[in-house]
Amino acid sequence: MPPSPTTGDRRPAGFTVEVTGWRALAAFRFLTLVYAVALNLDDLGRVDSPAWCVATLAVMGAWSVASSYCYARPRLRTPVLFVVDLAVTLATVLATRLVETPERIAGGEFTVPTVWASTAVMAWALRWEIVGGLLATLGLGAANVVVVSGQPTRGTVHNMILVLLAAIVIGYVAEVLRQVDRLMVDAWQEQGAVAERDRLARQIHDGVLQVLALVKRRGSTLDGEGRELAELAGEQESALRALMTSGSAAPSDGVVDLSALLAPLAASPGIELVAPAEPVLLPAGAGAEVAAAVAAALHNVSEHAPGAHAWVVVEEERDAVLVTVRDDGPGIPPERLAEAAAEGRLGVVQSIRGRIRELGGTVVITSAPDEGTEVELNVPR
Known part of the structure; x- marks a missing residue:
């Protein structure tokens, strides 16, 4: 079946493979019409009924125009149109008995x-596709057998075999083209999503991030609530930067190697990735979310523990994937997490929990003064 139109698809009109296929059919229909007209007019003086011959050619010309118009418009491309097309075609084939003598047909x-x-x-x-082509070929073959009074000639069999092979090839090509069309739709959607994300990132960078950075910088020199506001602004700035650099969180098809997704994060100084030698496979959407959560955790380390060394450890279990982010920084005072939770302000920590929770997983944060912080992400397969 042809792919359905997709909201937001910004492909140039008229360049899908569906349109290309029907345009090619229209061109082939008119080329074969010209050939049929030339062949029959050349033989017009030898047929039994020139009038019936001309009338049949006129029907073929009129139907070529009408059918090409209808096939070019998806809303008119209904099963009724295909049935009428085949019926008109079979009628022109059967009209041969009115045009030619039995001797010439034999x-x-x-x-x-x-x-x-x-x-x-x-x-x-x-x-x-192939099934439709085979059914139409059977109908056309039956009409040709009727024309020759049930005694098909060698030429009749030869021509029907060629039509059958053409139907199989075109049906297969149609199936492949529709797969290509679906890939084109996905590519255009992804391109649109990337463009929209980049546009939002520019707006956030030019507005929100600059304001948060200013509040953080100015507020750090204050005491009391001013310093608390600066810390909150810093947490939100980190969360937004992690979101901007993590890519789209929309689920996608296929699977990805989580270790490969995390490898770019380990390219920064002071970060080490420890992962199995074999690929750690996750659905692409889940992998993107885990990578974004790890990126947020590492950004939190660089923000609150400058100069600390961090390790990202990936472990594969039978029914889950375990990712641990450890650092050797000063740690988080126990009362700090409790106060933030009571006030509903968890900043980047909340963004990490939210991502993993949506995947059905859990997050455990362990920290103590002067013993660093450990963020453990457990994601079910």
Whole structure:
């Protein structure tokens, strides 16, 4: 089935493979019409009924125009259109009995539409792929057998085999093109998401982050509530920067190696990644969330424990993945976490918990003065 239109898809109109396929069919229909008209007019003096021949060609021309118009518009591309297309095609094939003498038909004379009749088969193959092409080929074959009075000639069999092979090939190509079309839709959506994220990042950087940085810098020289406000601004600045650098949190298809996602974080001085030699596979969306949580935890280390060394340890269990972020900084006083929790202000810590909680996992934070901090992320598979 053709892919459905996607909201926000900003592809240039008229460049999808669906449109390309129907345009190619329309071009082939008119080319074969020209061939059929030329062939029949050249033979017009030898047929049994020139009037029926001209009438059949006129029907073929009118239907070529009408069907090409309808196929070019998705809302008109209904099953009724395909059935009518095949019915008109079969009628032009059967009209050969009115145009030609039995002797000329038995001698292997072409049907009136000749290769034009294959366009209906191709339309069915484009719409319903291989199965549709085979069904239309059966109908066209039955009409050709009727024309030759149940005694198909060698030429008839040869032509039907060619149409059958064409239906199979076009049906397969249609299936592949639709897969390509879906990939194009995904690519355009991803490109739009990246552009939107970059736009928001610029706005945040130019506005919110600068204000938070200013509050943090000015408030650090104050006492009491002013210093507390500066610390809160610093936490929110860290959270926003981690969000901006973590990429989109929207789930995506496939699986990713978590170790590979975390490797860029270990490129910073003072950060060491310890991971299994084998890939640690997670769904792509879950992997992105875990990597963002780890990035937020490491940013918190650099913010509150400058100069501290940090380790990111990845462990793979049977039904879960365990990621631990440890540092050798001054640690977090126990009352600090309790006070922040009571006031509903957990800053980056809350952003880490929220990400992992949405994945069905848990976060355990362990810290003591002068013993560093350990953030343990447990994510189920």
